[in-house]
Amino acid sequence: MPETKDEERSSRRTFMALTAAIGGLAACESGTEAPVAGGPxxxxxxxxxxSERSKYETTTRFMPATKTPEQASSRTPLQELQGIITPSGLHFERHHAGIPDIDPVNHELLVHGLVDRPTIFTMDDLKRLPSVSVVRFVECSGNGGSEWTAPGSTTAQLAHGLASCSEWTGVPLRVVLEELGVQPEGRWIYAEGADACLMARSVPIEKAMDDALLAYAQNGDALRPAQGYPLRLLLPGYEGNTNVKWLHVIKVTDQPMMTRDETSKYTDLLPDGKARQxxxxxxxxxxITSPSGGxxxxDLGFxxxxxxxxxxRGLIERVExxxxxxxxxxxxxxxxxxxxxxxxxxxxxxxxxGSTAVLLSRATDETGYLQPTVDQLIEARGKNSNYHNNSQKSWTIAADGSVSNA
Amino acid sequence: MPETKDEERSSRRTFMALTAAIGGLAACESGTEAPVAGGPxxxxxxxxxxSERSKYETTTRFMPATKTPEQASSRTPLQELQGIITPSGLHFERHHAGIPDIDPVNHELLVHGLVDRPTIFTMDDLKRLPSVSVVRFVECSGNGGSEWTAPGSTTAQLAHGLASCSEWTGVPLRVVLEELGVQPEGRWIYAEGADACLMARSVPIEKAMDDALLAYAQNGDALRPAQGYPLRLLLPGYEGNTNVKWLHVIKVTDQPMMTRDETSKYTDLLPDGKARQxxxxxxxxxxITSPSGGxxxxDLGFxxxxxxxxxxRGLIERVExxxxxxxxxxxxxxxxxxxxxxxxxxxxxxxxxGSTAVLLSRATDETGYLQPTVDQLIEARGKNSNYHNNSQKSWTIAADGSVSNA
Known part of the structure; x- marks a missing residue:
């Protein structure tokens, strides 16, 4: 089995493995004055x-063929990216009525409903309030849907590219709600976007008062329009659809509003005909992003x-x-x-x-929860819904080194 | 004095301050159905x-007027950015012979000199080796040079914008050097870029074996050309000039090579006529990036x-x-x-x-070092050199709220 500890990675044994990996490199004669490598x-x-990207960097989001590119999704090339930050330009998209063109000078956030002092905020108002910056992922609950019953996507991007991670900055929603005074019967918030379909979701007040963020910046800069410019709701750990983009209304309510995207969509139909909502x-x-499908x-070796x-639900504690x-x-x-x-x-x-191999990974988070196999997931939830597929993902390595989603 | 602890920030006292800050906002009549805020x-x-940035986001790097824009610098708009990640497109630049156009397929890194096995690496070779991702700043040692004796720059960007911070990914240089076998007399490395001037610096072997990185990615994506695409040397905490971009040669030597940029440049001339090298x-x-000059x-209040x-030299331990x-x-x-x-x-x-005020900050790092005043810095090093100005920076607030570099 592979070595896992730092000290072992820097041992001679690991280096022997590296030697094998770079055994085919162009080694110069020791002691000779080697020629200077090329360059302009x-x-x-x-x-x-x-600065823009190099013209030689052609990795982009995957866009499925569709006749409705305003109501569609694009996927992050996870297998090509490094570290944990997704470049803002490559963050996955899922739009229901296209990307609105909003001048931030005219954008307002109305916070009303069961609050003592309903208020309209300009972007300047919000930017003046206490702020935090956090690194958090956003993932569409439909991510991996194509993998639910049979692995059909050839790459990590196609299979699970509806997930991205950024450094987000904004105002804790709690700060605003506490300032305006939530009334005792206020148990939910309704959050609405300024896109043409007024995409909206209901969120429990507990989440709104916990780590919800009125986010106006991503990876240092203003949000990209595709990510909700100039303002989105960030609900860390919640399914992507609830992270309402182009946010312009928050209403505190006593019950969920039963919007389209929490009734006909984004519910999980179980085998007995009931749906999880x-x-x-x-x-x-x-x-596993490398080696991964495609x-x-x-070479043999390292x-x-x-x-x-x-x-x-929190920190990742272990990955096997x-x-x-x-x-x-x-x-x-x-x-x-x-x-x-x-x-x-x-x-x-x-x-x-050089043998054939099947690679897979499984994560455990700080609650002790272990990522299930796809069989365990199907046993628990059936095959009616393809939302929330967090099952273990395998990649098959052939004898020629090619990796596929088998 | 301001409150500083978390629990105090979320106390009613802080909210009273916030109330003052948003006292001028458009408050709706409580209980009425407020109109939905505007939007397309x-x-x-x-x-x-x-995705590109919004057309309404016009903040960019500052470019000084120059007849030699290949041998020049541009500055990061620190006062407009949030969090700690600098967008790759806004990372400061300092080029000595322009940005080379390098096809990564043809780029090679030659590692030679006092090593047992001189070797040429392609980019694919390097990307196969063990990797790490780290968030680290890069700062030009000339940053703040205009502030050395008299504050002359109107904004944070102009005064101190030759500093940026990214998540960098690459191969620890140590891994490569240990693999190739550094000979006992190898005490320095010479690192050379593939730009037209072959910009080069000498670096102690101890740094090369510590946290030096052969970096090929920045903020998840490949390096931008302006940051050394496809490969740069990252020397965390070292002056920016040593982080050689478009890296194509590393030579292990027994002494520094006394390149132009460590003799006629990037040395600090002291009052007695001697120079620090x-x-x-x-x-x-x-x-302080906000409120800052310009x-x-x-309004009065929060x-x-x-x-x-x-x-x-490590972690920041305290900022006052x-x-x-x-x-x-x-x-x-x-x-x-x-x-x-x-x-x-x-x-x-x-x-x-509403009173006039002078804001300033001072940092203490984990070594116990406290950021000096500019007078302390001048007392120690004189006024002959304007490199390495890390003195405390003040901003003056006038009664009308305008902030200047006075």
């Missing part, structure tokens, strides 16, 4: 107000198995990796500092000997 | 492969003082803020989890009563 020798381009929390999940291991784990289809497991290294309800990067050194 | 009502734009470490520093406090602190020009100090709240050698966001609630 003419004056380069100039400083600029804003308001299944907000996203349970612990993990995904990639190929170049391979660093890399992946992401996250839980809507199997290279034999779940027969045996090894603890992966978790990269700190850890953030609750955020992507957690895990890594495990592995020596690939 | 037509179908928005579609999903896309990659190889002053790599960036000492603890802090900067901004204006809108103001959240926000800023950034960082140290090249003064609103009376340094007479008295209050501890700001540091936002965790903390990263060593990274931006640390600090915040302090304040009630502005």
């Amino acid at each position: 020798r003419h004056l380069g381009s100039t400083i600029s107000p804003y 308001f299944t907000f929390d996203l349970d612990a999940k993990s995904l 990639q190929k291991i170049a 391979v660093e198995i890399r992946g992401l784990a996250w839980s809507g 990796v199997s290279v034999d289809g779940g027969e045996t497991w090894a603890d992966a290294e978790l990269e700190g500092p850890l953030h609750p309800k955020a992507f957690t990067r895990f890594r495990l050194p592995w020596h690939w000997d | 009502r037509h179908l928005g734009s579609t999903i896309s492969p990659y 190889f002053t790599f470490d960036l000492d603890a520093k802090s900067l 901004q204006k406090i809108a 103001v959240e003082i926000r800023g950034l602190a960082w140290s090249g 803020v003064s609103v009376d020009g340094g007479e008295t100090w209050a501890d700001a709240e540091l936002e965790g989890p903390l990263h060593p050698k990274a931006f640390t966001r600090f915040r302090l609630p304040w009630h502005w009563d």
Whole structure:
């Protein structure tokens, strides 16, 4: 089995494995003056107000073929990304009526309903209030839906790319609600977006008073329009749809408003014909991003198995990796500092000997919850709904090193 | 003095202050059905492969007027950013011969000199090796140079915008050097970039074997060309110039190579005519980003003082803020989890009563080092060199709320 501890990773044994990995490299004669590696020798381009990506970087979000690209989703290329931050331009999208074009000078947030002092906030008003910055994931509850009964997607992006992670900044909703005075009968909030369909969800007041955020910045900068510019509701650990973008109304109510997206959509139909409703929390999940479907291991020898784990219920406590289809497991290294309800990067050194192999991972979060197998998930919830698929994901490695979703 | 503890921030006293801050807002009649706030009502734009910023977001890097924009610098708009992550497109630049256009397929890193097995690595080779992701700042040692003797820059961006912070991913240089076998007489490395001037620096072997990184990713995505695409040397806490971009050669040597940028540049001339050389470490520093020069406090009442602190020697342990020009100090709240050698966001609630005020901050790092006043810095190092200005920065607030660098 692979080594897992820091001290072992830096031992000669690991280096022997690395030697194998880079055994095919261009080694120079020791002692000779090696030629300087290539590179341009003419004056380069100039400083600029804003840098774009290299023209050689062509990895983008995946857009499914659709006749309704305003009511559609795009997926983050998780297998191409490093660390835990998703670039804002590559954060997954799920829009129900397209991306509105909002001038922040004219944008207002109305907070009303069962509060003592209903109030309209401008963006300047909100930015003046106490703020926090947190690293948190957002995941569509439909993420992995295509994997529910049979693995059909070829890559990590296609299978589980409706999840991303950013540093978000905004005003704790609690600060605003406490300031305006929530009345005793106020048990829910209704949050509505300013897109054409007025996408809206109901959220328990306990969540609103816990870690809900009126977020106006993402990864240092203002939100991108596709992420709700100039204001979105961030509900850490809750299913993505509740993180209402282009937020313009919050109403404190005594009951949920039974909006379209919490009745006909985003409910989980069980085998007995009943449906689970308001299944907000996203349970612990993990995904090996490298090697993953569509990639190929170049050579025998050292391979660093890399992946992401996250839980809507707090910190990731443990990620185990199997290279034999779940027969045996090894603890992966978790990269700190850890953030609750955020992507957690895990890594495990592995020596690939050229055999076929089945890789998979399973996460445990701080509540002690262990990510289930897909069979366990189907046993508990049936096959009527494809929301909330957090089951273990496997990748199959063929003898030629190619990786597939088998 | 302002309140500083969490429990006090959420007390009614703080909310009373907030009430004052939002006293001028549009309050609705309690109990009435308030009108829905404005917003577009037509179908928005579609999903896309990659999101850009909103057209209403015009904050960019500052570019000084220059006839040599290939040999120049641009500055990060620190006063407009939130959290600790600098968007890759807004990371400051300092180029000596422009930005080379490098196809990563053709890019190679030669590691030679006093190693047992000189080797050429392709980018694919490097990406296969063990990796780490770390949040770290990069700062030009010339940052704040204009503030050395007299505050001349009107904004935080102009005064101290040659500093940025990202999540970087790459291969620990130690892994490569241990694999290739550093010979006993190897005491330094020479790192060279593939830009037209072959910008190069010498670095002690101890740093190379400590936390030096062969970085290929920034904030999840590949490096931007302006940050060294496809490979840069990251030397956490060392002056920015040593973090060689477009890295293509590392040579292990027995002594420093005395390159241009460690002899005629990036040395600190002292009053006695001697110069400090190889002053790599960036000492603890802090900067209030809001309210800061060029901004204006809108109203009397609640103001959240926000800023950034960082140290090249490890964690920030404490940030103190003064609103009376340094007479008295209050501890700001540091936002965790903390990263060593990274931006640390600090915040302090304040009630502005309309008086003129002088704001400043001072950071203490985990070594116990306290950020000096500019007078202390000049007393120690004179006025011949304007590198390494980490002195306390003040902003003056006038009775009309306008903030200046006085």
